[in-house]
Amino acid sequence: MNSLSLYRDARLATLDGPEPWGALVENGAVLVGDGRIVWMGALPRLPSELAARVETEHHLHNAWITPGLIDCHTHLVYGGLRAKEFEARLAGLSYEEIAHAGGGIRSTVQATRLAGESGLLKTARQRLAALCADGVTTIEIKSGYGLSLVDEARMLQVARRLGHDGGVDVRTSFLALHALPPEFDGRADDYVAEACQWLAKLHEAGLVDAVDAFCERIGFSCAQVERLFIKARELGLPVKLHAEQLSDQGGAQLAARFKALSCDHLEWLSPEGVQAMAQAGTVAVLLPGAFHFLGETRLPPLAALQEAGVPLAVATDHNPGSSPLLSLRLAMSLACRHFGLTPEQALRGATVNAARALGLADRGRLRTGLRADLCVWAVDHPRELSYWMGGRMLTHRVLAGQEMLDA
Ligand code: DI6
Ligand code: FE
Numbered sequence: 001m002n003s004l005s006l007y008r009d010a011r012l013a014t015l016d017g018p019e020p021w022g023a024l025v026e027n028g029a030v031l032v033g034d035g036r037i038v039w040m041g042a043l044p045r046l047p048s049e050l051a052a053r054v055e056t057e058h059h060l061h062n063a064w065i066t067p068g069l070i071d072c073h074t075h076l077v078y079g080g081l082r083a084k085e086f087e088a089r090l091a092g093l094s095y096e097e098i099a100h101a102g103g104g105i106r107s108t109v110q111a112t113r114l115a116g117e118s119g120l121l122k123t124a125r126q127r128l129a130a131l132c133a134d135g136v137t138t139i140e141i142k143s144g145y146g147l148s149l150v151d152e153a154r155m156l157q158v159a160r161r162l163g164h165d166g167g168v169d170v171r172t173s174f175l176a177l178h179a180l181p182p183e184f185d186g187r188a189d190d191y192v193a194e195a196c197q198w199l200a201k202l203h204e205a206g207l208v209d210a211v212d213a214f215c216e217r218i219g220f221s222c223a224q225v226e227r228l229f230i231k232a233r234e235l236g237l238p239v240k241l242h243a244e245q246l247s248d249q250g251g252a253q254l255a256a257r258f259k260a261l262s263c264d265h266l267e268w269l270s271p272e273g274v275q276a277m278a279q280a281g282t283v284a285v286l287l288p289g290a291f292h293f294l295g296e297t298r299l300p301p302l303a304a305l306q307e308a309g310v311p312l313a314v315a316t317d318h319n320p321g322s323s324p325l326l327s328l329r330l331a332m333s334l335a336c337r338h339f340g341l342t343p344e345q346a347l348r349g350a351t352v353n354a355a356r357a358l359g360l361a362d363r364g365r366l367r368t369g370l371r372a373d374l375c376v377w378a379v380d381h382p383r384e385l386s387y388w389m390g391g392r393m394l395t396h397r398v399l400a401g402q403e404m405l406d407a
Contacts, residue, residue, distance in 0.1 A: 283356050
């Protein structure tokens with residue numbers, strides 16, 4: 001085994017197990033080697049044969065160690081901005097009205113197609129740096145602003161490239177069913193058929209980890225999404241869904257039939273949708289940034305979700321139209337304020353349950369043998385991660401055992 005690093009004189013919030021914050025460990029330490037957690041616990045219990053092999057020690061002055069944060073739903077790669085549209089909405093136009101008037105997602109599609117690979121990379125890197133500086137170690141990035149084979153491929157390649165840069169682990173989702181591109185006006189079913197073929201090609205090129213769709217009146221119907229999900233199943237790819245954000249389409253029930261990893265948004269989720277998700281083990285991804293930024297008032301059915309035992313995740317939904325949010329901690333804070341999560345639930349939502357929403361069993365908790373993705377926070381208690389709105393409290397970010405210098 002390569003060199004061992006010891007993070008010591010810390011407190012640990014493991015998020016592993018049902019007790020509050022998982023388990024809290026005082027005078028704790030985490031020993032890291034070969035990208036994994038080799039040992040963790042109260043420092044006096046560190047076995048002497050391991051202690052003898054420690055090469056680097058980080059004294060953390062009673063700071064808190066949590067699992068690295070996982071942003072399980074973003075649209076990070078895109079061209080252009082939609083700040084003018086924000087002004088229009090503040091002046092009274094609705095999100096759906098703007099979409100119908102040719103603004104909205106389609107305007108970002110145009111800007112994305114024009115941006116080129118280097119333009120997309122440059123702006124996405126800047127946004128990614130902000131998310132990482134606030135604790136993100138794994139990020140999901142969707143396509144969905146290209147809407148042609150080459151443009152979707154470019155978005156996914158840029159997302160993969162961001163992962164290869166080395167500062168964060170990237171998971172990609174294919175979201176061609178996000179909006180109907182102008183070339184297919186009036187031919188949505190033809191577009192769905194094309195998108196199914198693109199999926200096969202992009203999967204073969206190793207660019208796709210999961211398949212997503214926008215199931216909505218201004219997006220795609222359940223019947224259309226189902227055709228894509230059947231293709232995903234053929235290819236052995238997991239699915240997830242933007243479901244019941246602006247209306248109840250029964251998308252959650254459809255997604256549950258395909259054992260979806262997650263359904264996301266869910267403001268209009270029905271009781272039947274809740275039950276279907278509970279039975280399928282589908283995670284509910286809450287996106288309070290979009291709720292807040294669009295000035296929504298309809299809340300996801302949180303009590304019903306919790307009563308049914310559906311795991312809750314929290315993500316930024318970073319995108320230029322409905323959630324230009326660049327801090328997962330701020331998403332946690334908004335989830336507490338708007339959706340009534342406790343700070344502990346919000347942190348689970350951005351760690352262990354977010355990992356589950358991506359189908360990743362090797363992270364999201366502090367446990368021996370899992371990936372050493374860690375955040376060290378200069379706070380007095382992990383509840384502060386949802387309390388501070390902004391600010392810098394991250395002192396170390398560790399990705400698969402590597403110390404990242406941005407923290
Ligand atoms: N739901 C959303 O909130 C984003 N996409 C989606 O399917 C919005 C994307 C955009 O407005 O550009
Ligand atoms: Fe989204």
